[in-house]
Amino acid sequence: MARFNPAGKxxxxxxxxxxxxxxxxxxxxxxxxxxxxxxxxxxxxxRLRKKNPNATPxxxxxxxxxxxxxxxxxxxxxxxxxxxxxxxxxxxxxxxxAAATVGFLEATxxxxxxxxxxxGISTEDPERARTLVMGILMGEEGSxxxxxxxxxxxxxxxxxxxxMVGGSMSSSAVRSVGASIRKRFLKRMLAxxxxxxxxRALPFGVxxxxxxAANHKMGRTVIDSTREAFGPAxxxxxxxxxxxxxxxxxxxxxxxx
Numbered sequence: 001m002a003r004f005n006p007a008g009k010x011x012x013x014x015x016x017x018x019x020x021x022x023x024x025x026x027x028x029x030x031x032x033x034x035x036x037x038x039x040x041x042x043x044x045x046x047r048l049r050k051k052n053p054n055a056t057p058x059x060x061x062x063x064x065x066x067x068x069x070x071x072x073x074x075x076x077x078x079x080x081x082x083x084x085x086x087x088x089x090x091x092x093x094x095x096x097x098a099a100a101t102v103g104f105l106e107a108t109x110x111x112x113x114x115x116x117x118x119x120g121i122s123t124e125d126p127e128r129a130r131t132l133v134m135g136i137l138m139g140e141e142g143s144x145x146x147x148x149x150x151x152x153x154x155x156x157x158x159x160x161x162x163x164m165v166g167g168s169m170s171s172s173a174v175r176s177v178g179a180s181i182r183k184r185f186l187k188r189m190l191a192x193x194x195x196x197x198x199x200r201a202l203p204f205g206v207x208x209x210x211x212x213a214a215n216h217k218m219g220r221t222v223i224d225s226t227r228e229a230f231g232p233a234x235x236x237x238x239x240x241x242x243x244x245x246x247x248x249x250x251x252x253x254x255x256x257x
Contacts, residue, residue: 027186033105034133038124039248041113046245048114050254057118057233064118065223068111072104073216104215108222109133119230120238121166128166131178134185135165136225141188142181143228149177162229 048060048067055063112133113123123129135142146161165174 029102030105030186031130033102034109034130034137035126036106036109036113036123036129038113038122038129041110041117041123042244042248044110044114045117045241046248049245057235057237060237061115061118061233064111064114068107068223069216069219071107072219104218105137108137108219112136112222112226115226115230116162116166117241118237119163119166119234120241121163121230122240123166125171125174127171127178128169128174131174131181132162132166132229134178134181135161136222136229138181138185138188139221139225142185143225145181145184146177149180160229160231162226163231 045060048063049055052060052063109129113129116123116129116132121132123132131146135146138145143161146165165177169177
């Protein structure tokens with residue numbers, strides 16, 4: 001590796017302060033990116049069911065996974081590909097990479113919350129939804145942290161922690177879990193995305209391969225974490241979700257599926 005990497009210096013100065021803490025603007029951007037509103041989640045599921053009216057929950061879940069991987073892999077490669085354009089400088093390329101990171105987080109939040117709804121877990125409560133997404137994005141570390149917190153605050157926890165955080169847990173316990181995971185989430189997310197961000201800014205087209213591959217790898221980790229959080233898909237679509245989807249279809253002037 002070269003002794004001096006200007007891209008690394010620019011990225012570090014744009015993301016962290018002198019004490020190594022994420023800058024407030026970066027924190028806000030990350031937190032906003034994972035706060036997908038429930039109407040968007042329902043619209044995503046409605047679109048999927050409209051295309052696949054006879055699909056089982058397990059089949060819909062598999063399609064959510066496929067669509068998610070395709071979206072984030074293509075997004076990472078597209079931004080990485082801009083590094084080959086002569087007019088795109090390091091600073092601009094890093095800015096586009098940061099935008100791709102936000103896009104990755106938004107896609108992940110939409111995917112994770114769509115899976116939660118498919119499991120009968122409403123994402124209407126922003127605190128619960130945000131905690132679910134942060135835990136999933138942190139992978140094994142997030143799962144272990146939430147399991148440990150739940151074990152001490154809720155008198156034990158089932159294997160699939162997402163079902164408890166998203167449903168039966170009290171609001172005060174969710175706030176406690178959310179506070180515990182938030183700081184670690186920000187640090188770990190920036191650490192993981194840091195190499196991907198710089199990778200997308202590599203020149204000569206290499207960034208496209210690194211950006212797409214990095215997003216795909218992180219996406220696989222997210223899918224594994226989501227499966228661990230919620231477990232197997234239910235055998236039937238939850239009744240409350242069906243009602244909400246039918247209400248959405250009616251408001252859009254569509255026929256029910």
